[in-house]
Amino acid sequence: MQIKIHRGVNQIGGCITEIKSKKARILIDIGTNLPTCESKVKVNVYKISKKCDAVFISHYHLDHIGEYMKVKKDVPIYIGEQAKEVFTIYQRKMKEPNIAEVTQEHLDRLKTFQTFKQDVPIVIKDLKLTPIRIDHSAFDSYMFLIENEDKRILHTGDFRTHGHISKDISQIFKDIKNIDVIICEHTTLSRLDETFVSELMLQKEAVNLIKNNKYVFIMCASTNIDRIASFYHANKEVGNKLFICDDYQKEILNYITETSKKYEDYYDFSEVQSFDRRLYKEMVDNGFCMLVRSNYFSKKFINSPNFKDNLFIYSQWLGYLKGSSADKNISEFVPKEYYYLHTSGHATAQGIIEVCNIIKPKIIIPIHGENSKDFDKLELPYQVKHLKNKKKFKVKIKKEMKEK
Numbered sequence: 001m002q003i004k005i006h007r008g009v010n011q012i013g014g015c016i017t018e019i020k021s022k023k024a025r026i027l028i029d030i031g032t033n034l035p036t037c038e039s040k041v042k043v044n045v046y047k048i049s050k051k052c053d054a055v056f057i058s059h060y061h062l063d064h065i066g067e068y069m070k071v072k073k074d075v076p077i078y079i080g081e082q083a084k085e086v087f088t089i090y091q092r093k094m095k096e097p098n099i100a101e102v103t104q105e106h107l108d109r110l111k112t113f114q115t116f117k118q119d120v121p122i123v124i125k126d127l128k129l130t131p132i133r134i135d136h137s138a139f140d141s142y143m144f145l146i147e148n149e150d151k152r153i154l155h156t157g158d159f160r161t162h163g164h165i166s167k168d169i170s171q172i173f174k175d176i177k178n179i180d181v182i183i184c185e186h187t188t189l190s191r192l193d194e195t196f197v198s199e200l201m202l203q204k205e206a207v208n209l210i211k212n213n214k215y216v217f218i219m220c221a222s223t224n225i226d227r228i229a230s231f232y233h234a235n236k237e238v239g240n241k242l243f244i245c246d247d248y249q250k251e252i253l254n255y256i257t258e259t260s261k262k263y264e265d266y267y268d269f270s271e272v273q274s275f276d277r278r279l280y281k282e283m284v285d286n287g288f289c290m291l292v293r294s295n296y297f298s299k300k301f302i303n304s305p306n307f308k309d310n311l312f313i314y315s316q317w318l319g320y321l322k323g324s325s326a327d328k329n330i331s332e333f334v335p336k337e338y339y340y341l342h343t344s345g346h347a348t349a350q351g352i353i354e355v356c357n358i359i360k361p362k363i364i365i366p367i368h369g370e371n372s373k374d375f376d377k378l379e380l381p382y383q384v385k386h387l388k389n390k391k392k393f394k395v396k397i398k399k400e401m402k403e404k
Ligand SMILES: [Zn+2]
Pocket: 012, 013, 061, 063, 064, 158, 368
């Protein structure tokens, strides 16, 4: 098999990986560069997709799916079933005037996406691809195990091991042994000095905050379902407050609730309520938790004299608030005084080591990180191959290793 990272080495996001066997050729992710990314790597997605049998999307973050309109029309695009629906609701919201440049054409294309199911392999000629559900800040995210008769490649997408559904990591990887190559994300390795709490610890801290503050506003990504679950369950534990959001968020949570029952009741958001005037008195009297985003609707509540002495919890990346990657919409919306409660959607160094030690890859190809050399700091007993963007790598491990 051959691996070609079109984009995604020494940069976070913009991921596009090609895997080619004797008979098949597929793409894993077709991401756009993050707005703050300085990468100059240009990829002609139409041209490379033309030669491919299929495109597989690990999850709906734009740095993995953003170029989907550029994929040649008759090439099938696959994504997780729930991920497809959540992303569709999100794109529909982005179609509203003055939000983003999403058109009906985008929605029509999205409709044609095919879906895969957890652990159910898809065969593309001589390749077999198995989606493995993993934990990330996007719901219904996957790693991909790609095999042919003698080689096994694991593409990690974005993942972490400190979330709710990744508690038992050895169980997730129990059938994924004898991996020849892992193409592994390493977003956090350039920030080894940061500390990362688990999603569960975050939830425990949220319990205290909700207990001690009558009116609580929470800002997190509308599609970070596990984070919303952390606050929702924290609020349930406290026990007496409404959990409020807007209609758009409620549509996403309704869908998750309906389709996740078979997995676990963790994703049962049936007590979340979208705002209704009739709730106002109860909100004033008993307090509430409210999911907010940078818009006029949310601002009205935050500035209301009725909800003075509120707590504003900021639960996403601090980089949006200040520095070179600041987002004006967000930084102008968040009040001067806020409480920061967040944890990364990406694996810590410890998490990456844990996964590598379970699957014992012969070769590691780092992607989705600022500097692939950061991987060497982990001193893992597996060979790290620092591939360059657009360079082919022939998986020829048994006898010799060649780079073309
Ligand atoms: Zn990413």
